[in-house]
Amino acid sequence: MNLPNLKEAKIRTNKEVAIKEALNLKSDKFKGQKFYLKTYGCQMNVHDSEEIKGILTNLSFSETTDLNEADIIVLNTCAIRENAHDKVFGFLGRIKHLKRNKPDLIVCVGGCMAQENSVANLLKEKYPFVNIVFGTHNINELGTMILNASSNQDIEVYSIEGDVYENIDYKRDSKYSAWVNIMYGCDKFCTYCIVPYTRGKQRSRKMPDILKEVQTLKDEGYQEITLLGQNVNAYGKDLAENYDFATLLEEAARINIPRIRFVTSHPWDFTDEMINVIAKYPNIMPYIHLPLQSGSSKILKLMGRRYTKEDYLKLYQKIKETIPGCSITTDIIVGFPNETEEDFKETLDVVNTCAFDGAYTFIYSPREGTPAALIKDNISKEVKEARLQTLNKLVNSYSLKHNKEYVNKIVKVLVTSPSEKGENKVCGYTETMKLVNITGASNDIGKIIDVKITSAKSFSLDGEKEIFANIS
Ligand code: SF4
Structure with missing residues (x-):
């Protein structure tokens, strides 16, 4: 010991x-x-x-x-x-x-x-x-x-992380949508990532404290909460109590806040129980950010990600089968050391198979102090940039394809703020986390409204507030 x-x-x-x-x-x-x-x-x-x-x-x-x-x-x-x-x-x-x-x-x-x-x-x-x-x-x-x-x-600057503190006086940016930290730090130590060094080891909050915060936010009129952590589905693994993320998610859903989201997930920690809980509760939004990072099992191993291409695809399929209409976005890094053309093609292959709703794509750059920084960064800048361009083109084509499927449909949108796309426009998010710029809803900030989608772009949708006629 x-x-x-x-x-x-x-x-x-x-x-x-x-x-x-x-x-x-x-x-x-x-x-x-x-x-x-x-x-x-x-x-x-x-x-x-x-x-x-x-x-x-x-x-x-x-x-x-x-x-x-x-x-x-x-x-x-x-x-x-x-x-x-x-x-x-x-x-x-x-x-x-x-x-x-x-x-x-x-x-x-x-x-x-x-x-x-x-x-x-x-x-x-x-x-x-x-x-x-x-x-x-x-x-x-x-x-x-x-x-x-x-x-x-x-x-x-303390190098040693401490306890988890409760009753923090947050001054929240929004009155409708709130972040709720469920844990701090991360124990995964992916080889390229600086987070475990800058944020320390995983420290989960106690479940009753989190649920109390969710209840308070509901009582204050919040429409949406997002459970937040570097790797939320590892929640509770560091605690003596028998807490896990599926239970936390279910308990939070029972508080009946209209919308619950969570970010970010690690595929290795995603359990069947979590998938079933998301499918069971209509107020847990059908949207998951599931970082892939690479489609090559060889590169995933070098990244220390603990899953293979096949594991990821299996998980992806299980989510899609169990949660109909669930949108999935991802993170992908190109140009990790030793990534060959073949490895990169495997990433494109996963993108083609999963047809992600969206992806945050990055060029690898070494972070001092991480294990990956010790591996020779042997992919040239030109190759990295060319791969990123190819990847973005493919990712954006799938985003547009998904977004076009919304045209002429009526969807529920939580209106969050004025839109940058025009004076009389506001914007908000669908249950599947699509950004919508809306006309005819200037007085609806903070509300969940029905919106008819009129057109689609790769990164956003346009829509009009839907007003149903009274049927007598
Ligand atoms: S990439 Fe995510 S899971 Fe991996 S070490 Fe960083 S924060 Fe943790």
Whole structure:
């Protein structure tokens, strides 16, 4: 049996005390001042930013979308891809300029990128105007750090993840659709992925705490919740209690919130029980994001994904057979080291077999500190780009084909916001997670309405609010 290292245990205890003391800290020190928050990366970061907004609001800051108005700027960063780093450093260049004219401006850099040692060192050496650097394991401490901010750079990035904290004061972006974190971190250690290093090992929340949050959101009138985690279907595996994702999903569905979604799933952890629960409850939406990453079993093995091409196809078929009309999207990486033309053709083969509703496609780039970064990146940039282009063309053709099947149909859409596609338009999502731009529904934000689909593109649908005549 491994006994905990005493030094680590002490750091963990100090960290937990510091975070608990800082949790939901309130102050009016910054009344009348404004915050500008920029979020990079995935839904997990978007939800973390809702926590950061809660912290800033508790310190009496109000939000601005104008950088020049800000008294404090917070960058919540992402470490998944190389260009995410470049974007942050590019933006810091702009902030440096601003700070020259506004020396009291507080600049904070947090999130996954800040969690990387090399980045914290770089910020210290080359970006001394950054006041506060915090990691993913001490977001809760940000309030204390801001209250104590000085002209000296304060870097507080814990390498050891801690407990799961409850009763966080989120300031949610939407009043209709909410994220609900069910777990933190990931234990899968796919060889290309930085997440287990930046977010730590898997820590699931207790099921009663999650269900209490779902119930509160229902009572507040939320129409939709999305259960959130890096690998939601591994939920509970780290807990002593006998919790699993299928049970959590079923219990959440019974609370009767109109729409329940979840993201993201790992094919290796997808069980028959989960598929059956999704099929059984009409308020669990028929939409699954099921990352493939590669169609070649050889590459999947190098990626440490724990399934083969055949396993994936079998799972895909089972989902389609058990949940009629379920839409499935995926993630695919091209140009992983040693990916041959044959391997790439296997990926195209899976795309042709599954005819995905959509796919997020990426060119592989090594992340420092991951096992894959030690494998020679032996696929040229030109080959990677050509493969991405071929893949995107194929993926988009299937997206368009699926979307065209909606034309002239009436579908239920949760209207979430004004649309960018025209002044009198709003937009929202179908049960199958298709984006719809709608006319005639300006007063329906926050409602689930019937929409007649009038036309289809690869990435969205157009529709009109359907008004049924009263039949007497
Ligand atoms: S499942 Fe793999 S790709 Fe997903 S977060 Fe965990 S390590 Fe990363």
